[in-house]
Amino acid sequence: xxxxxxxxxxxxxxxxxxxxxxxxxxxxxxxxxxxxxxxxxxxxxxxxxxxxxxxxxxxxxxxxxxxxxxxxxxxxxxxxxxxxxxxxxxxxxxxxxxxxxxxxxxxxxxxxxxxxxxxxxxxxxxxxxxxxxxxxxxxxxxxxxxxxxxxxxxxxxxxxxxxxxxxxxxxxxxxxxxxxxxxxxxxxxxxxxxxxxxxxxxxxxxxxxxxxxxxxxxxxxxxxxxxxxxxxxxxxxxxxxxxxxxxxxxxxxxxxxxxxxxxxxxxxxxxxxxxxxxxxxxxxxxxxxxxxxxxxxxxxxxxxxxxxxxxxxxxxxxxxxxxxxxxxxxxxxxxxxxxxxxxxxxxxxxxxxxxxxxxxxx
Numbered sequence: 001x002x003x004x005x006x007x008x009x010x011x012x013x014x015x016x017x018x019x020x021x022x023x024x025x026x027x028x029x030x031x032x033x034x035x036x037x038x039x040x041x042x043x044x045x046x047x048x049x050x051x052x053x054x055x056x057x058x059x060x061x062x063x064x065x066x067x068x069x070x071x072x073x074x075x076x077x078x079x080x081x082x083x084x085x086x087x088x089x090x091x092x093x094x095x096x097x098x099x100x101x102x103x104x105x106x107x108x109x110x111x112x113x114x115x116x117x118x119x120x121x122x123x124x125x126x127x128x129x130x131x132x133x134x135x136x137x138x139x140x141x142x143x144x145x146x147x148x149x150x151x152x153x154x155x156x157x158x159x160x161x162x163x164x165x166x167x168x169x170x171x172x173x174x175x176x177x178x179x180x181x182x183x184x185x186x187x188x189x190x191x192x193x194x195x196x197x198x199x200x201x202x203x204x205x206x207x208x209x210x211x212x213x214x215x216x217x218x219x220x221x222x223x224x225x226x227x228x229x230x231x232x233x234x235x236x237x238x239x240x241x242x243x244x245x246x247x248x249x250x251x252x253x254x255x256x257x258x259x260x261x262x263x264x265x266x267x268x269x270x271x272x273x274x275x276x277x278x279x280x281x282x283x284x285x286x287x288x289x290x291x292x293x294x295x296x297x298x299x300x301x302x303x304x305x306x307x308x309x310x311x312x313x314x315x316x317x318x319x320x321x322x323x324x325x326x327x328x329x330x331x332x333x334x335x336x337x338x339x340x341x342x343x344x345x346x347x348x349x350x351x352x353x354x355x356x357x358x359x360x361x362x
Contacts, residue, residue, distance in 0.1 A: 002029035002187045003064030003154045005050065010059030012045055019045040020056065021211035027189060027204075029064075032181050034198040035191045037208035038234065043191045044159060046208070050189060051157050052076050063154055074103075079148030081158045085140045087132040093119070093143050094128040100151045118150040121180055138169040145177070149184060156181065156188040162197065170194075174201050195235050199223065207231050229360025232280040239286075239327045241279040242359065245271050255279060255356065259320030262349075263296040267356035276359040283330040285353035288315065288345045298348040301327070304341075308334065317347055 005027040012020040019042045027033045035043040048054045050061055052073035060069045068076050087096050094115050101111045119125045122142040132140055141161060148156055161177070162170045178201050181188045192198055198205045199219040206216040207230070215222055215231040226232035229240065243257035248268060255262045255277060262279060271277060291298045305316040313334035317327045327347060 001154070002185050004029050004062075005155055005187060005189065006060075006062040007046075007050070008060045008062070010046070010049060010056050010061065012042075012049055012054055012056045018211050020049065022059070023211070023213060025206060025213065025216065027187060029187055030182075030185055032178060032188045032190065032201065032203045034202040034205035035189065035208060036193070036195065036198045036205050036234075038193060041208040042211040043193075043208050047157055047159055047189060047191045050155075051078055051080055077151070077154040079151055079153035079156045081141075081144050081148050081156070081161045083160045083163050085132070085137075085144045085164075087140060087143060087147075089132050092129050092131060093124060093135070096132070096143055097146045097150050100147060104151065114150050114152075115146075118146040121149060121183065122146045122176075136169075137165050138173055141165065141173060142176070145180060149180070149186075154187070156184075156186045158188065158190040160192055161190075162192075162194075170197070177201065199235070207234060209234075224355075226280065226355065226357065229278050229280075229357050232355065232357060237283055237328060239279075239281040239283065241281070241325065243277055243279055245273050245275045245277060245356075248273055252351065253356065255354075259324045260297075260299045262354050263351045264354035264356050265351045266354065271356060278357045278360050280355040280357055281327065281349060282353065282355075283314070283328040284332075286317075286327060286329040286347055286349050288317070288329060288331055288347060289335075291346060291348040295348055296351050297354065298346055301345055301347045303343045303345050306334075317345065319347060 007023055007025040010020050010023045023046060035046060037043050045054060049056050052071060060067055097115045097118055098111050101114060119128055122145050124139065124142050124146060127135060127139060162173050165173060174197055202219055204216065204218055205222060207214045207222060209230050215227045222231060223235050226235065232238050241257045243255040245253060246256040247254040251265055253264050253267060255264060257279065299319045301317040301319040303315050303317050307314040313331045315329040315331060317329050318324055319327060329347060
């Protein structure tokens with residue numbers, strides 16, 4: 001049965017370093033929740049506090065309404081999936097999966113049934129009698145998942161489970177992990193630094209930076225409506241331009257930057273004239289070529305470098321002359337290529353795609 005996980009004002013330090021800094025977070029029953037951020041941001045420390053491997057200095061952790069802050073790991077009813085798989089090499093697949101049940105003194109008949117069901121869920125029934133060294137990396141990770149699922153955990157915890165797999169297997173296992181969690185009706189908390197993994201799998205995610213949560217929301221919310229320069233820069237690619245709010249008129253805001261003036265429909269309730277801000281322009285929202293009459297945010301530029309990938313070209317476009325700025329522009333089904341030369345082209349963006357953020361280190 002899926003449970004909620006509530007983290008209240010949690011603090012965990014290591015010496016002078018505050019790895020988790022007063023984090024408060026609620027994860028809903030049955031939610032697949034991602035903790036995302038760069039190395040050292042506190043995501044793994046937070047996960048290990050939830051698992052019971054680290055004891056926080058202050059704050060509390062509740063699962064299904066019950067406080068578990070000081071309980072040891074084996075009394076929390078959580079299943080853990082590690083980056084390294086952590087399978088016993090001398091045991092068969094079935095024996096590895098059964099290990100946690102044997103430690104819990106579950107009867108042989110019930111153990112056999114639950115092992116069979118768990119292996120079926122991860123599509124490994126035909127490998128039950130194999131040893132781990134006879135399996136591929138993806139198969140070993142499926143076994144590790146089955147071992148975590150077989151104990152019927154209240155919450156499944158995954159610590160960068162796909163980082164040891166090659167690119168093709170990572171893509172395959174993303175889909176499988178989501179399917180397994182949803183079929184089992186599990187609350188799952190998943191740590192990763194891989195933005196694509198989080199965007200493609202999560203119900204919601206939290207972006208961590210320096211032990212605090214920069215932003216929490218659905219993948220689409222965090223990507224399209226970042227609240228900080230850090231969140232915008234960490235989730236996907238973007239172009240940053242520092243500027244000043246020049247004018248607010250009706251439903252439009254004009255931002256002045258060293259290379260151009262930009263119009264946006266965002267931030268009207270947040271910023272006032274004279275505020276220093278940072279613009280975020282996603283490369284896929286920028287367009288090359290002629291714009292419709294009356295289109296705002298049209299800037300002349302020079303395409304001077306292109307990475308051609310077939311279905312898309314990644315351009316570097318210089319705006320504002322020789323002392324200006326480069327913008328990265330993604331061009332789907334590209335027609336303009338400038339691998340070894342330069343080509344003049346207009347760049348334009350809709351006002352709804354100009355995101356305004358508090359001034360940050362862009």
